[in-house]
Amino acid sequence: MAEPLTSPPSGRDSDEPASLCWLIGVLDDGxxxxxxxxxxxxxxxxxxxGGAxxxxxxxxxxxxxxxxxxxxxxxxxxPVWVAESLSADVPVAVLATGDPLCFGIGGLLAARLPAGRLRVLPNPSTLQLACARFLLPWQGARWVSVHHRDSGDWVCxxxxxxxxxxxxxxxSGSTGSGDLVGVLxxxxxxxxxxxxxxxxxxxxxxFDLCVAERLMQPGERLISGIPAADLASARFAEPNVVLLRRRLxxxxxxxxxLPDALFDQRAPERGLITKREVRAVALALLELTPSDRVWDIGAGSGSLGLEAARLxxxxxxxxxxxxxxxxALIETNRRRLGVANYSVRAGLAPMDIADWPDPDAVFVGGSGGQLTGILHDALRRLRPGGRLVLSFVLLENLSVAMALLGRCGADWSMTQIQAARSxxxxxxxxxxxxxxxxxxQVRAGRGATRLGSDPDPQPTFG
Known part of the structure; x- marks a missing residue:
């Protein structure tokens, strides 16, 4: 390797390290x-x-x-290559596209390199350039990267x-995304x-869709005003970025x-839904945080799980x-609420949920006669600090649950909801x-004894 720099760069303090990592944003005009x-x-x-x-x-x-x-x-x-260079006092530069701190390598290097050894010289991001081309103010935009493995087309x-x-x-309409979404x-x-x-x-x-192809290159092309259905099978030049501007x-x-009337539901005499008053208390007992993974067992109309997804x-x-x-009703309700972080399947717990990730919170609105297995599985798999909430309308089923929880030594408390409507x-x-x-409400933390595999004395439906 050539001799490293031995004097501080111009315009810098004299105590600045002799060699630095310069992270430089480059656009396609080079x-x-x-x-x-x-x-x-x-x-x-x-x-x-840098990339080739x-x-x-x-x-x-x-x-x-x-x-x-x-x-x-x-x-x-x-980061390893850069650290080797800095250790050997060899000046090193890293090339990145546009602004390296906007979905770029800048965050990785800032987290892993020694303090004070990284300098960033950004360019405009390609998303910022696309907004300039289409004359779209971007101060309230939400930026998203889809630089991920190929998972195939989106399935709801x-x-x-x-x-x-x-x-x-x-x-989705539930996340407050604003009027403009930019997509790398x-x-x-x-x-x-x-x-x-x-x-x-x-x-x-x-949404209106805008596509910017090959920005800053001779073959640059801007596409807008064309319905998504007409572009769904089109081909686009690389690289490109997409802007989605909310129309409605x-x-x-x-x-x-959320009011009960917002949810389509099967309608026996009283309506098959976790009513708003009960739903509000159940959600409070679940003590949800923005990043929680939640199980909704016996989803019914989906009212509780869909509201949990919004939270x-x-x-x-x-x-x-x-x-x-x-x-079918759950899918209708999901679309009405604009919820995307929710998935539902047909089946019975616990046998049909073995592939689910371990939860932070579990709500059981109906057990289909599998309460013992559901309790055992939930208590075994709840993450540290997790919460389990069970809902019952029949005294017999409540008694079964209390007996099971007593046998396993769980940390639990009970709330009765009695509401009246005018x-x-x-x-x-x-x-x-x-x-x-x-x-x-059951809290994770105290060891749970295996409950056994005998079926419940009767079907349990909360």
Whole structure:
């Protein structure tokens, strides 16, 4: 390697380290878009790290004797390469696209390099450039990256490991995403797949789509004003970014305590739904945080799980329901609320939920005769500090649950909800009582004894 710098760079304090890592943002116009300082730092670097395309774009600015390292597929090794250079007092530069601190490598290097040894010379991000091209103010925008593995097209209710999950969340009406969402695409998750996501979620009329291809290059192209359905099978030049501008405002809904009438439900005499008063207390007992993973067992109309999903915008709700008619209603309710961090399946717990991630919170609204197994599974798999809430309307089922919890030594408490709602009567109003409901809250932490595998004495339905 060539001799490292032995004097501090111009304009810096004399006690600045002799060698630094310079993280330099580059656009596709290459040297033309770099500042004089960025050009100087690249010319003085003895080791230059970047993707093959950026190394080629900046080749004319590099010292012919400098070492070039292609980071393609090796991003996690970059901090090691940089640390080696700094340890040997060798000036090093890292090339990144646009603003390295906007979904770039900047965060990784800032977290792993010694304090004071990293300097960043950013360019505008490609998302910022796209907003400039389309004359879209971006101060309130939400930025999303879909640079993830290829998970295929979006399927409603996909789990958080899907490559488009973050985008579906940003577009949902429950997250307060604002009027503009900017998307850093990838070859797998391009504009066509984003259009198909809009169609799958029924959001194609809610957003206008703008695509900027090959920004700052001779083949630059801007696309707007075309329906998502017409672009869902189109092909786009790389690289590209997408801007989604909200056309129709998301429905204004209460933050908490959604009215029962908002949910479609099977309607026996009293309606098959966790009523608002009970739902509010049950959600309070679940003590949800924004990133919680929640199980909803016996989902019914989905009312509690869907409201929980709105309270956990950085988490996910996994629901299960045995009745096919309810599954269709849940999907209708999910779309109405604009919830994307919710998935539901047909089946019975605990046998059909073995692949679910361990939960922070569990709500049991119906057990389908499997209360023993559900309790054992939930207590075994609850994460530290987790909460389990069980809902009962029958005394017999409450007694079974209390006996089971006593046998396993669980830490539990019980709340009874007795509400009444006003009804018109003879020109006035009377109070009509709702069925009393018992809610048991169980906290993880105290060891639970295995409950056994015998079936419940009778089907348990909360």
């Amino acid at each position: 040297p033309a878009g770099l500042s004089a300082e960025a050009r100087e730092r690249l010319g003085r670097a003895r080791r230059v790290i 395309r950026l190394l080629a774009v900046c080749d004319s600015l590099l010292d012919p004797a400098s070492e070039r390292l292609d980071l393609t597929g090796q991003v996690n090794r970059v 209710g996909s789990a958080p490991d899907h490559g488009l999950y973050a985008l579906a969340q940003a577009l 695409t990838s070859p797998a998750n391009g504009p066509d797949r984003i259009c198909r996501l809009l169609l799958a979620e029924g959001l194609d009329d809610a 405002p998301a429905a204004a809904l209460p933050l908490f305590g 956990c915008p950085c988490g996910h709700v996994h629901a299960i329901e045995k009745n096919a008619a309810d599954l 009804r018109p009567l003879a020109g006035g109003h009377r109070l009509q009582p709702e069925n009393p409901v018992w809610l048991i």
